[in-house]
Amino acid sequence: MSQQFLQVSNSTTRRKSIKNGVEILVRGTVQGVGFRPFVFKLASRFSIFGTVTNTSEGVVIRAAGPQVFSFIDALSDEAPPLARIDELSYRPLEKPMLEKSFTIIASQTTKSSRANIPPDISVCEDCFAELTDPADRRFGYPFINCTNCGPRFSIIETIPYDRPKTSMKLFDMCDDCSREYLDPLDRRFHAQPNACPLCGPTIYLHDTQGQRMECEDVIEYAISAITSGKVLALRGLGGFHLCVDGCSESGVDRLRKRKNRPDKPLAIMVKDLDQAETLCDLSDREKMSLTSPQHPIVLLRPKPHSPLAVNLAPKMSDIGLMLPYTPLHHLLFAHPECPAALVMTSGNISGEPICTSNEEALSRLAGIADLFVLHNRDIVTRVDDSVVKLLAGDIRSLRRARGYAPEPVQISQELPELIGCGGGLKSTFSLARGTSIYPSQHIGDLFNTASLGFYTESVDNLKRLYEIEPVAAACDLHPDYLSSHYAKDLDLPLYRIQHHHAHAAAVMAEHNLEGPVLAVVLDGTGYGTDGTIWGGEVLQADLKSFTRLGHLEQLCLPGGDAATEEPWRMGMSLLHRLFGEDGGRMDYFSSIDPTARNVLVQMLENRFNTPLTSSCGRLFDGVAALLGLTPVATFEGQAAMQLEALARQSLTTEWKDILIDEIEDADRYLIKAKEQRWEIISSKFVKQGLDDISSGKDRSTVALQFHSWLISCISRLVEKLSGTTEIRDVVLSGGSMQNGILLEGLLFALTRRGLTPHTGTCIPINDGGVSVGQALIGGMQHVSRSTHES
DSSP: OOOOOEEOOSSOOOOOOOTTOEEEEEEEEOSSSSHHHHHHHHHHHTTOEEEEEEETTEEEEEEESTTHHHHHHHHHHTOOTTOEEEEEEEEEOSSOOOOSSEEEOOOBOOSSOOSOOOOOBOOOHHHHHHHTOTTSTTTTOTTOOBTTBBOSTTTBOSSSOOGGGBGGGGSOOOHHHHHHHHOTTSTTTTOTTOOOTTTSOOEEEEOTTSOEEOOSOHHHHHHHHHHTTOOEEEEOSSSEEEEEETTOHHHHHHHHHHHTOSSSOOOEEESSHHHHHHHEEOOHHHHHHHTSTTOOEEEEEEOTTOSSOGGGSTTOSOEEEEOOOSHHHHHHHHSTTOOSEEEEEESSOTTSOOOOSHHHHHHHSTTTOSEEEEESSOOSSOOOOOEEEEETTEEEEEEOOTTTTTOOEEEEEEEEEEEEOOOSSSBOOEEEEEEEEEEOOOOBOOOSHHHHHHHHHHHHHHHHHHTOOOSEEEEESOTTSHHHHHHHHTOSOEEEEOHHHHHHHHHHHHHTOOSOEEEEEEEEEEEOTTSSEEEEEEEEEOSSOEEEEEEEOOEEOTTTTHHHHOTHHHHHHHHHHHHGGGGGGSTTOTTSOHHHHHHHHHHHHHTOSOOEEOOHHHHHHHHHHHTTSOSSOSSTTHHHHHHHHHHHTTOOTTHHHHHHHHHHTGGGGEEEOGGGOEEEOHHHHHHHHHHHHHTTOOHHHHHHHHHHHHHHHHHHHHHHHHHHHOOOEEEEESGGGGSHHHHHHHHHHHHHTTOEEEEOSSSOSSGGGHHHHHHHHHHHHHHHHHHHHO
16 A cells, blocks of 8 residues: 655654655646756755656655755745745655656646646746847747746646647747757746747737738837827737727727727836836835736826826726736837837727637727737637735735636635635636635626626636536525526535625635634625625624624615616715705706606605615715715726725825724714614714815815724724624725725724734635635535535
């Protein structure tokens, strides 16, 4: 019988008799990141003989020599920067090895896939140097890469990660590339996308009719089109971008009109960090994030009087900025006529998935783009750009995709093979197995057949890559989400997880909390167990169940979902709550048709199509509308984002200190309502804000005061509940927590009250993290049910 693997840690390596050598198993992100060449060099240094190979389980090393334990320790201590070791174990070999040297052998397929799929990584410094060196054979080559950078997840078809199992299988390497690929000491040893101008993919131009255009210099032609005001469709790493001059208001306006995206912020790309610093205020943490191997979009504060087009992010305090992450991006910016900033927004029709194939883009984007820069390396998996933001002192993920997906979240619980199907907005799904949860890349809002197609395509792809076949499914409690229908149609044991409980569990997963915890979950909408719409919740939660202890005051949602698109409706709802029918006659929404206002008042009076909601997002909408910001929204979260931007105009360095006094005064806004649950009567401090406006206070001061009152009331309520439950751990989650004032204020206030708050960093606190919580709760419930049934 073979011996069991022994776990290894940096501090306690088991010194067991190993006269025949050891077999080492390394699990994690260790394929496609230069791990085998690293092992080869390490073996040479420690005089180790044996073999190393990729398998579906991970990297397997057979090693022998007097310094084998030093070799084992160095595997984790000195691992390549892109590697992530989740498990390192070994077992003694029963028979001596025949090898008297150390070799890298061909990959092996085992019965199940436990190897992590590496994410796509931005161009490394070595490849950039070669790209810009006229003497190098890859000078100006738009697909340069090595084991330290380039495409991974977006081109992988199956594991083990070898060239025949990627979309590079169509390109036979030339002699020079083959020599690099086979040399263990070369930077391109087993770099699966390895290629050069002689043997690799190429770029070319097409017009809007789909005809290929003959052109000596694609980059020259593309930059000329951009500078003349045209919209460029650019095939990239995980899909298409739509590109215009980011300093041209007319160019941005043209793109907005064609894409039907009137207000939603557009991300930009700039040449380098120096250029970024001339346009935006940058902290050291933000600089590190911009230049990290992942190269995400970072939300930054633009400097006043910058040359950026003012219509990039109307009435917002932040703009999304990223640096070039593919060789093609670098070549565009190397052109002397390239604008200081290029808009790089997802290449799709608004509300649909990003285009990946040339044929799809030429068909779907023909009415938007004037010119297409295409290439012939297939994109196997759609991967959009990731988005992060510096919130409350940490860089936090808001959209987890390129550079991060599909790396797993490691937990301490043991889960069955299971799928968490996600929600409706900012959808993801998560697969689970053992102590790993694998969140998908960002899918987007799941409200049409095109998005559902992307969703199911991605599920099938990730299941195939990880060889996971779920035995159970978890989904949102909301019965009408497409993700809930998908889960039901799987015909597996199904666990319907309340939305805000899933939000809480995602944070618990990241911080390895078992519970119970107090969870503050603030967002736009979530189907409640009582049939109403939740969204401003204080829960007591563990990994199987929860109790609702408190919530924001329930308000009427006039017209149901229509209120999410027309914030003035929530403004009217607040006025009606405060002043009854007289509220409808107040002169706050003169821009809205009087007939529509009167109809809404009658709806509120008669409680017709006005479901109740405790939503924090809708409360923000109402306050924003009353302050004259956004009577009608064109994208989700617009009103709340503008309210935060307005409040920041009055933010001072002392604002958090004032919170401490306000917390002591917050009891007047708290009552015990139905079933002894606490309720925060938010309409009372909205009334105070309206009075302040009437007395001449600045709108930005009132906007900041609203944030402060909300923070104070929530903090005071959590403090009370901590006293009665004796729970000190508090998790903060939900889309409204992306508001930096709200999150920073709550973390500060709760810490000052002696509590221990936790929130998401790697897992998005918006609905992008819900599937992780679903997988964890559903898995725990399934294990519990199976145990009780056995």
